[in-house]
Amino acid sequence: xxxxxxxxxxxxxxxxxxxxxxxxxxxxxxxxxxxxxxxxxxxxxxxxxxxxxxxxxxxxxxxxxxxxxxxxxxxxxxxxxxxxxxxxxxxxxxxxxxxxxxxxxxxxxxxxxxxxxxxxxxxxxxxxxxxxxxxxxxxxxxxxxxxxxxxxxxxxxxxxxxxxxxxxxxxxxxxxxxxxxxxxxxxxxxxxxxxxxxxxxxxxxxxxxxxxxxxxxxxxxxxxxxxxxxxxxxxxxxxxxxxxxxxxxxxxxxxxxxxxxxxxxxxxxxxxxxxxxxxxxxxxxxxxxxxxxxxxxxxxxxxxxxxxxxxxxxxxxxxxxxxxxxxxxxxxxxxxxxxxx
Amino acid sequence: xxxxxxxxxxxxxxxxxxxxxxxxxxxxxxxxxxxxxxxxxxxxxxxxxxxxxxxxxxxxxxxxxxxxxxxxxxxxxxxxxxxxxxxxxxxxxxxxxxxxxxxxxxxxxxxxxxxxxxxxxxxxxxxxxxxxxxxxxxxxxxxxxxxxxxxxxxxxxxxxxxxxxxxxxxxxxxxxxxxxxxxxxxxxxxxxxxxxxxxxxxxxxxxxxxxxxxxxxxxxxxxxxxxxxxxxxxxxxxxxxxxxxxxxxxxxxxxxxxxxxxxxxxxxxxxxxxxxxxxxxxxxxxxxxxxxxxxxxxxxxxxxxxxxxxxxxxxxxxxxxxxxxxxxxxxxxxxxxxxxx
DNA sequence: CTGAAAGCGCTTACAG
DNA sequence: CTGAAAGCGCTTACAG
Numbered sequence: 096x097x098x099x100x101x102x103x104x105x106x107x108x109x110x111x112x113x114x115x116x117x118x119x120x121x122x123x124x125x126x127x128x129x130x131x132x133x134x135x136x137x138x139x140x141x142x143x144x145x146x147x148x149x150x151x152x153x154x155x156x157x158x159x160x161x162x163x164x165x166x167x168x169x170x171x172x173x174x175x176x177x178x179x180x181x182x183x184x185x186x187x188x189x190x191x192x193x194x195x196x197x198x199x200x201x202x203x204x205x206x207x208x209x210x211x212x213x214x215x216x217x218x219x220x221x222x223x224x225x226x227x228x229x230x231x232x233x234x235x236x237x238x239x240x241x242x243x244x245x246x247x248x249x250x251x252x253x254x255x256x257x258x259x260x261x262x263x264x265x266x267x268x269x270x271x272x273x274x275x276x277x278x279x280x281x282x283x284x285x286x287x288x289x290x291x292x293x294x295x296x297x298x299x300x301x302x303x304x305x306x307x308x309x310x311x312x313x314x315x316x317x318x319x320x321x322x323x324x325x326x327x328x329x330x331x332x333x334x335x336x337x338x339x340x341x342x343x344x345x346x347x348x349x350x351x352x353x354x355x356x357x358x359x360x361x362x363x364x365x366x367x368x369x370x371x372x373x374x375x376x377x378x379x380x381x382x383x384x385x386x387x388x389x390x391x392x393x394x395x396x397x398x399x400x401x402x403x404x405x406x407x408x409x410x411x412x413x414x415x416x417x418x419x420x421x422x423x424x425x426x427x428x429x430x431x432x433x434x435x436x
Numbered sequence: 437x438x439x440x441x442x443x444x445x446x447x448x449x450x451x452x453x454x455x456x457x458x459x460x461x462x463x464x465x466x467x468x469x470x471x472x473x474x475x476x477x478x479x480x481x482x483x484x485x486x487x488x489x490x491x492x493x494x495x496x497x498x499x500x501x502x503x504x505x506x507x508x509x510x511x512x513x514x515x516x517x518x519x520x521x522x523x524x525x526x527x528x529x530x531x532x533x534x535x536x537x538x539x540x541x542x543x544x545x546x547x548x549x550x551x552x553x554x555x556x557x558x559x560x561x562x563x564x565x566x567x568x569x570x571x572x573x574x575x576x577x578x579x580x581x582x583x584x585x586x587x588x589x590x591x592x593x594x595x596x597x598x599x600x601x602x603x604x605x606x607x608x609x610x611x612x613x614x615x616x617x618x619x620x621x622x623x624x625x626x627x628x629x630x631x632x633x634x635x636x637x638x639x640x641x642x643x644x645x646x647x648x649x650x651x652x653x654x655x656x657x658x659x660x661x662x663x664x665x666x667x668x669x670x671x672x673x674x675x676x677x678x679x680x681x682x683x684x685x686x687x688x689x690x691x692x693x694x695x696x697x698x699x700x701x702x703x704x705x706x707x708x709x710x711x712x713x714x715x716x717x718x719x720x721x722x723x724x725x726x727x728x729x730x731x732x733x734x735x736x737x738x739x740x741x742x743x744x745x746x747x748x749x750x751x752x753x754x755x756x757x758x759x760x761x762x763x764x765x766x767x768x769x770x771x772x773x774x775x776x777x
Numbered sequence: 778c779t780g781a782a783a784g785c786g787c788t789t790a791c792a793g
Numbered sequence: 794c795t796g797a798a799a800g801c802g803c804t805t806a807c808a809g
Contacts, residue, residue, distance in 0.1 A: 111779075127778080149787085150785050
């Protein structure tokens with residue numbers, strides 16, 4: 096309600112003076128500073144952000160962009176984890192966080208989102224930008240907006256989880272357990288860069304033992320639990336000898352687990368199942384799911400930290416965060432090995 | 437980049453004309469409209485939101501406020517559900533969503549949040565406002581900002597889940613099953629209004645059978661799984677005859693379940709456990725948890741819809757959303773009845 | 778150390 | 794139907 100002008104009048108100085116005192120410009124009599132601050136508190140003055148934004152070009156708002164694909168967004172607990180990390184960092188820096196969830200269809204990006212980028216409302220943007228072929232950050236980058244990318248699109252500074260290493264970890268673990276007959280449950284690689292990298296990691300670890308990833312049967316789903324269930328069914332019916340299922344998405348692993356149990360298989364005795372993401376449910380389900388944790392909160396926090404570096408004109412190195420294998424109860428040596436032992 | 441002025445020049449009209457054409461003011465020659473629109477697309481003009489906000493007083497940003505208590509915020513899946521509902525509605529109306537998660541300690545509200553409210557950056561606010569004694573919306577209300585409250589604080593228009601009815605549903609179900617020796621796991625009522633109402637509902641249903649809720653043993657935790665575990669331990673050690681545990685928070689129910697299983701009890705055969713919230717894990721855990729679903733996405737969506745009504749100066753009635761009992765596998769008739777049968 | 782003044786890019790009565 | 798002009802509330806060179 097109160098404006099700079101009222102504060103100035105009350106303090107008996109000019110509005111320029113008030114503005115400068117408030118923005119901590121040096122060289123001010125302790126006296127005028129006092130007068131100003133008194134008026135400020137007396138009036139409960141709070142700068143109008145829109146005005147400040149217009150004249151300074153800074154809004155103190157950063158855009159956090161999670162694309163809306165397959166409705167996965169709001170059902171994915173990792174999103175909340177990343178948000179938490181981002182929020183913590185923004186909070187510390189006194190920045191506000193504008194959440195944008197543009198729809199993306201056939202490579203077409205939401206016009207509303209594009210307008211937001213063009214609107215000058217954002218000082219910077221952090222995006223989960225991993226859809227092959229359509230970069231959410233391209234426009235922002237083009238317009239010189241500082242941005243950091245959590246993912247693989249080659250736009251500006253980026254941070255991502257080491258999906259390749261995660262894939263390797265997962266495959267090595269299963270291989271060490273003695274599995275050779277393994278089925279893959281994934282989603283089409285066109286949907287998410289991360290998938291290709293997880294597969295690549297899987298392949299590298301397999302290759303060390305002379306196995307070809309391409310020889311393993313694979314079914315693709317759509318992130319949903321149900322699709323995991325169906326993929327498991329297809330895989331197991333066509334390949335009854337499978338001793339393990341590698342699911343590149345936890346939710347799909349949950350569906351696979353469901354299918355296995357419905358068809359009377361003991362997990363992990365008859366069939367091992369591993370996932371990727373370490374969502375909360377994975378911890379609680381029986382058997383608890385062995386999976387890969389990609390440290391989503393850190394991912395978010397670091398992304399925000401990098402953006403704030405960008406604000407100070409230092410260009411941070413892109414970073415890759417190592418994942419962690421979380422060993423729980425859903426995988427064990429295959430039956431054949433067990434009976435031998 | 438392009439400004440109104442450039443568009444005006446390009447179109448050969450005044451900036452006022454451009455502005456009015458863009459804001460769909462009626463009465464314009466089809467011809468000038470054409471000229472203007474051509475210039476707009478040619479220049480890729482996008483209004484500067486800060487400028488528009490400053491002169492119109494509207495920012496098209498609505499604040500979504502989830503207080504940060506006990507770290508529960510980002511670990512609570514319901515938050516994501518509500519956000520989804522709010523986002524869907526905002527998206528449709530072309531509004532942006534600013535996420536604010538003020539810290540609240542001893543009734544003290546985050547100064548940064550308060551400043552945000554005072555900053556003029558928000559056209560309206562939706563808050564999860566259910567901490568007894570400290571209203572997150574009081575200041576907004578005072579300043580005439582349209583706001584809707586998801587919860588119980590008596591600030592302005594509100595929408596909430598019918599916690600009382602939910603409590604009744606839960607108690608009736610257990611009573612119908614034949615339970616009489618029940619233990620309560622809750623959190624201190626000072627933490628959340630909803631808890632008192634759930635308890636009230638529990639009490640009403642109990643009273644119908646002549647039972648006094650106050651006679652049932654109760655332990656309070658802090659939302660966490662671990663506290664649920666500990667509450668169950670305390671309750672069961674002190675009252676070995678308990679046949680059922682009513683947990684007012686799903687996560688705590690999960691902890692209670694864990695304790696029961698660790699101590700060799702069969703759920704629901706030896707002990708029934710019910711929760712409240714219907715978080716995703718409740719669906720997957722074994723035994724699947726019988727619980728109350730409070731329709732969080734609708735809560736969010738309706739809250740946003742109400743805010744948009746407020747924007748058009750219609751004052752919507754406050755609303756109460758009925759909950760739903762989700763019957764799964766964690767509750768059954770008590771053993772005594774079973775053996776009788 | 779302090780102030781007058783221009784300017785940020787729009788919207789909105791008010792004239793014409 | 795269209796335009797000139799004031800004004801939204803700040804920041805920032807530029808003088809003094």
